[in-house]
Amino acid sequence: MTAEITLYHTPDYASTIIRLALEELALPHTIAPLDPEAGDLASPAYRAVNPLGLMPAMMTPDGPIFETAAILLWLVHHTGRLGAGPTDPDRAAFLSWLFFTANTLHVTMMQLIHPHRAAGDAGIAAVEARAFAALNLQAGHLETLITTKAPRWLSAAEPGVLGYYLGILLRWPAMMPEDPALRFDLRPFPALKAVLAAHEARPAALRVAEMDELGPTPFTNPRF
Amino acid sequence: MYTLHYAPDNASLIVRLVLDGAGIPYRTALVDRASRAQDGAAYRRLNPTGLIPTLETPDGPIAETGAILLWLADTHQLGPTASAPERPTFLQWLFFLSNTAHADLRQLFYPHQYAPADGIAAHFDILSARMLGHFRLLDAAIARHPRLFAAASPLGVYSVTLTRWAALYPEGGRRWLDLAAFPALHALARAQEARVETPVVARAEGLGPHPFTRPEAPNPPEGAVL
Numbered sequence: 196m197t198a199e200i201t202l203y204h205t206p207d208y209a210s211t212i213i214r215l216a217l218e219e220l221a222l223p224h225t226i227a228p229l230d231p232e233a234g235d236l237a238s239p240a241y242r243a244v245n246p247l248g249l250m251p252a253m254m255t256p257d258g259p260i261f262e263t264a265a266i267l268l269w270l271v272h273h274t275g276r277l278g279a280g281p282t283d284p285d286r287a288a289f290l291s292w293l294f295f296t297a298n299t300l301h302v303t304m305m306q307l308i309h310p311h312r313a314a315g316d317a318g319i320a321a322v323e324a325r326a327f328a329a330l331n332l333q334a335g336h337l338e339t340l341i342t343t344k345a346p347r348w349l350s351a352a353e354p355g356v357l358g359y360y361l362g363i364l365l366r367w368p369a370m371m372p373e374d375p376a377l378r379f380d381l382r383p384f385p386a387l388k389a390v391l392a393a394h395e396a397r398p399a400a401l402r403v404a405e406m407d408e409l410g411p412t413p414f415t416n417p418r419f
Numbered sequence: 420m421y422t423l424h425y426a427p428d429n430a431s432l433i434v435r436l437v438l439d440g441a442g443i444p445y446r447t448a449l450v451d452r453a454s455r456a457q458d459g460a461a462y463r464r465l466n467p468t469g470l471i472p473t474l475e476t477p478d479g480p481i482a483e484t485g486a487i488l489l490w491l492a493d494t495h496q497l498g499p500t501a502s503a504p505e506r507p508t509f510l511q512w513l514f515f516l517s518n519t520a521h522a523d524l525r526q527l528f529y530p531h532q533y534a535p536a537d538g539i540a541a542h543f544d545i546l547s548a549r550m551l552g553h554f555r556l557l558d559a560a561i562a563r564h565p566r567l568f569a570a571a572s573p574l575g576v577y578s579v580t581l582t583r584w585a586a587l588y589p590e591g592g593r594r595w596l597d598l599a600a601f602p603a604l605h606a607l608a609r610a611q612e613a614r615v616e617t618p619v620v621a622r623a624e625g626l627g628p629h630p631f632t633r634p635e636a637p638n639p640p641e642g643a644v645l
Contacts (some may be wrong), residue, residue, distance in 0.1 A: 314538030
């Protein structure tokens with residue numbers, strides 16, 4: 196089954212999160228390169244895979260799947276690795292924080308790096324400022340989670356899909372806001388930073404960083 | 420027994436309808452939003468983000484509507500199993516509902532958390548147009564996967580509850596959703612309303628006789644919606 200996985204991918208897009216998980220799992224897969232600038236996301240062929248026209252999407256032996264966290268969870272459940280599986284007693288907390296990351300932190304991050312999308316060009320400064328404050332609050336929830344509960348599915352001791360997901364989500368807001376004061380900084384979150392540092396140092400992450408040209412420390416000191 | 424921490428017509432409604440639809444026993448614990456109990460130390464211990472709902476289980480508390488639905492689906496066989504061929508479709512639409520449709524709708528309800536005062540009108544136009552696109556995608560998905568989106572199922576209940584809220588909130592806002600323009604969603608709303616548990620939950624939360632096809636502002640016997 197594993198050779199039947201195809202990831203639709205552009206380097207340093209959200210599909211990179213899935214590529215990191217696939218490399219960490221050593222799952223054979225094919226990369227189908229997409230060029231968003233050339234309109235590949237709007238093509239009928241791609242819309243048949245993902246009607247939203249967003250990345251990532253992945254072809255599985257059971258058909259296509261889109262949504263970053265859905266794909267990560269499918270991989271966890273199919274391999275029994277990189278997270279709490281469907282019979283793991285710790286899956287209650289794992290699922291709570293995976294959904295929090297997908298529907299809160301991911302959404303906030305998008306507002307910070309694409310501030311015109313929320314309220315048009317006139318609202319950019321206010322949207323950016325609010326998103327920056329919210330992202331720091333949300334990173335604080337994760338810092339507290341790691342320091343008080345030490346979950347093994349978000350730790351420096353072993354890799355997990357949530358670590359890779361957060362690594363990429365926090366990479367872009369550290370680089371993209373024009374105002375340096377609104378760039379996300381990991382230093383106030385040392386436990387989270389340690390988890391992400393461990394993930395970016397994994398052989399799988401180093402391979403993806405090289406293939407996708409993410410630089411040597413893509414999570415903790417990112418650069419284009 | 421599970422304990423569902425709830426407030427009337429909050430996202431806990433989705434979990435409640437799924438629990439009752441499957442005949443799973445639970446007790447409710449009101450989170451009194453009038454006194455901002457969701458920000459109190461006791462609730463924050465259960466759910467550090469202070470969002471409603473939280474479900475207490477033998478494996479500990481679960482926060483996040485989508486996470487609770489998935490946990491219940493896997494624990495009580497309310498959806499495709501982890502190795503079932505429908506699993507990718509199930510997961511992708513559950514996350515779409517949670518982090519795209521529900522997340523955008525939440526922005527519409529609480530615009531002041533997301534946009535400056537002079538950007539609220541633009542924010543409303545952008546988000547309501549985006550929501551209509553999301554409902555079009557859901558309508559097509561429901562027509563294509565009727566079993567996955569059946570009434571009382573996690574995806575079915577989540578979908579129709581979002582249409583209810585779009586019709587009601589923010590209070591006094593311009594209305595932009597005509598459910599009749601989405602035939603599969605409309606049929607699902609009727610099917611959910613025809614289920615035996617729906618009037619029971621509607622009474623408990625003061626949702627009126629047609630909570631999905633003709634939603635009206637709630638009048639809950641206990642607790643506060645906002």
